[in-house]
Amino acid sequence: MKTKPDANYFDYRQLRCPLSLVRAKLALKQGKKGQYFTFWVLDNSFYTDLKKLAQKYCFEVTSHKEKSEGWLVEIKLLQDSPFSNRKVTGN
Incomplete structure (x- = not known):
């Protein structure tokens, strides 16, 4: 995985879903458009849940890679504060 210079790293390997997903959503809520976030998790359901919300x-x-220590999941924000404003469709 290529690391982006403005990446934010969060190690959630000690957490289980849904707590890792809740913490990730809180971190992403503070983000700005174009920022990358990398999450280390043990449970692959974290990835599938994020794919559903994307x-x-x-x-x-x-990016989604399996490592010996867990899963690395990388997210790129396409708008500011994604969990405070839902995507507007149409028009």
Whole structure:
């Protein structure tokens, strides 16, 4: 995985879903458009849950890699504060 210079790293390997997902949503809520976030988790359901939320909340899962210590999931924000403003469709 190529690391982005403005990446934010969060190690959630000690947490289980849904707590890791809740913490990730709080971190992403503080983000700005174009920022990358990298999350280390043990449970692959974190990735599948984020994939389900990605379009609704305007972010992209850019990388998902299995490592011996868990999963690395990288997110790119497509708008500011994705969980405080839902994507507006139409018009």
